[in-house]
Amino acid sequence: MAKGGPAKDELEVKKVNQKSAAPPCKLRSHRLSRRQRRRRWKGFTQSNAKISKEIGGDISIFDGSVTGTNMELQEGKLIVQKWRFGDWPDGLYSTVRLVLEEPKPGVTVVKLTQTDVPEEDRYGNSTVVENTERGWRDLIFHKIRAKFPILGPDFYQIDALDLAPKLLGKYLRRDDVVLQITEVEAYRSNDSACHGRVGVTSRTAPLFGPGGHAYVYLCYGLHTMLNVVADKQGIGSAVLIRSCAPVAGLETIKRRRGLDTEKPVLLTGPAKVGKALGISTDWSNQPLFTPGGLQLLDGPDVKELLVGPRVGIDYALPEHVAALWRFAIAGCPWISAPKNTLNLLMFNTSKGLS
Numbered sequence: 001m002a003k004g005g006p007a008k009d010e011l012e013v014k015k016v017n018q019k020s021a022a023p024p025c026k027l028r029s030h031r032l033s034r035r036q037r038r039r040r041w042k043g044f045t046q047s048n049a050k051i052s053k054e055i056g057g058d059i060s061i062f063d064g065s066v067t068g069t070n071m072e073l074q075e076g077k078l079i080v081q082k083w084r085f086g087d088w089p090d091g092l093y094s095t096v097r098l099v100l101e102e103p104k105p106g107v108t109v110v111k112l113t114q115t116d117v118p119e120e121d122r123y124g125n126s127t128v129v130e131n132t133e134r135g136w137r138d139l140i141f142h143k144i145r146a147k148f149p150i151l152g153p154d155f156y157q158i159d160a161l162d163l164a165p166k167l168l169g170k171y172l173r174r175d176d177v178v179l180q181i182t183e184v185e186a187y188r189s190n191d192s193a194c195h196g197r198v199g200v201t202s203r204t205a206p207l208f209g210p211g212g213h214a215y216v217y218l219c220y221g222l223h224t225m226l227n228v229v230a231d232k233q234g235i236g237s238a239v240l241i242r243s244c245a246p247v248a249g250l251e252t253i254k255r256r257r258g259l260d261t262e263k264p265v266l267l268t269g270p271a272k273v274g275k276a277l278g279i280s281t282d283w284s285n286q287p288l289f290t291p292g293g294l295q296l297l298d299g300p301d302v303k304e305l306l307v308g309p310r311v312g313i314d315y316a317l318p319e320h321v322a323a324l325w326r327f328a329i330a331g332c333p334w335i336s337a338p339k340n341t342l343n344l345l346m347f348n349t350s351k352g353l354s
Contacts, residue, residue: 059083062139068093076100087121088128094118112136148297153289156211160186160230160237163211165305165327167228167239171297174277177249179267180299183242183328183335185310187227189235191323193316196236206285208236214294216274216284224274224281228288228296242311242326243268244276245334252278268336304330306342 050060052070059068059081068083079098099111114136120126148171156163164186172179187194195204195217207215207229215227215238227238244267246253253267253276254260267276279294288296306328313321328335330344 068096071095076102085121085128085132087123088118089120089122092116092118148299150289150291151212151296151298153210153212153287155289156228156230157232158211158230160188160239161325163228163230164239164325165302167241167296168302168305168327168329170299171247172226172241172244172273172277173295173297174279174293175249175252177252177277178247179244179273179276180247181241181243182245182332183268183326185240185242185327186230186325187238187240188325189231189237191237191316192320193310193313194237200236204236207238208234209285212287212289212296214279214283214286214288216279216281216286218281219271223271224279225270226274226277226279226283240270241273242270243328243334243336244273245332246276264334268334270336302329305345306330306335307345308342311336311338 048060048063050058052058053073055070055073057070059070060066065086066083067086068081070079070081072078072080077100079096079100081096082093083096084093094114094116097113097115099113101109101111103109114132117132118128121128151170155166158166164184167181167184170181172181187196189196191197194207195215196207198204200208203217204215206213207227209229210233211228211230213229215229217225217227219225226241228241230237230239243264245264246262246267250262256276256278257266257272259266267273277294283294286294288294307324308326309322309324310326326342328342335342
């Protein structure tokens with residue numbers, strides 16, 4: 001998988017069908033002139049294009065190697081086109097159907113279906129299905145993913161208390177599963193609730209590594225808990241991922257959780273997040289800024305958040321039990337219990353807490 005933003009990368013390109021649920025991404029909704037549309041497509045694909053916005057209008061993309069006709073257009077909702085590659089047998093057209101959904105403000109999910117892809121081109125090459133699949137991925141969806149790049153190691157080189165709210169709205173990706181982080185807790189180096197209080201051990205060693213790595217441990221010997229290591233090497237601080245919302249890979253999430261539901265109970269709790277991602281303690285010390293494996297991707301800024309004391313740390317010193325180091329996205333249902341200890345706090349990601 002190439003670097004980039006949240007995406008469900010499942011393309012099935014067959015003689016009968018091609019499917020892909022494409023990445024949630026921000027899309028501008030303003031109208032473009034014909035010249036602007038051509039320039040945007042050319043910049044996007046590095047090729048010439050002619051695209052009509054009328055039903056029955058012609059389309060020509062990738063320097064004319066793909067041509068076709070608009071069959072159905074619903075602005076912001078649906079695009080249906082008949083199109084073909086120039087090297088396909090004469091008279092053969094496939095149907096491309098793009099459904100656009102907006103599950104929440106600022107996020108658009110694109111669902112692609114392509115049918116009637118021929119098995120061979122006019123020269124007898126039987127790689128049409130493979131080439132079509134690769135074209136969608138490399139020339140379209142990978143370009144979209146670039147809008148939400150992997151966060152680099154410098155992003156994490158700050159105090160855990162500063163990193164925690166900045167992680168809200170960002171994306172975790174492993175295989176076909178993409179989760180948006182909705183709730184976190186900060187654990188600092190001088191914190192009696194932090195595992196770092198016992199020093200460096202075989203279990204806590206990743207916690208003392210450089211920021212941007214995973215620290216994964218078992219709670220009660222059963223539950224896998226994912227933490228994002230913060231600050232510089234040797235500090236010993238991290239941010240616990242308490243809750244997430246599903247973005248892609250819902251069926252995989254359900255299977256891993258053993259729970260057939262789309263309600264918040266699916267991912268509201270740190271153990272549920274670990275299980276949904278399918279990780280174990282073997283993932284501890286995994287860098288979150290390299291392609292493949294477990295990745296942490298950029299996402300939209302959070303303007304309002306909830307803040308409150310952390311959960312289940314009665315063993316800590318009173319001042320740390322009371323510390324308001326738990327953060328969640330305001331107005332989001334994907335938050336774990338207890339919710340009545342959380343209160344609204346304005347947050348600006350460029351300036352920090354206010």
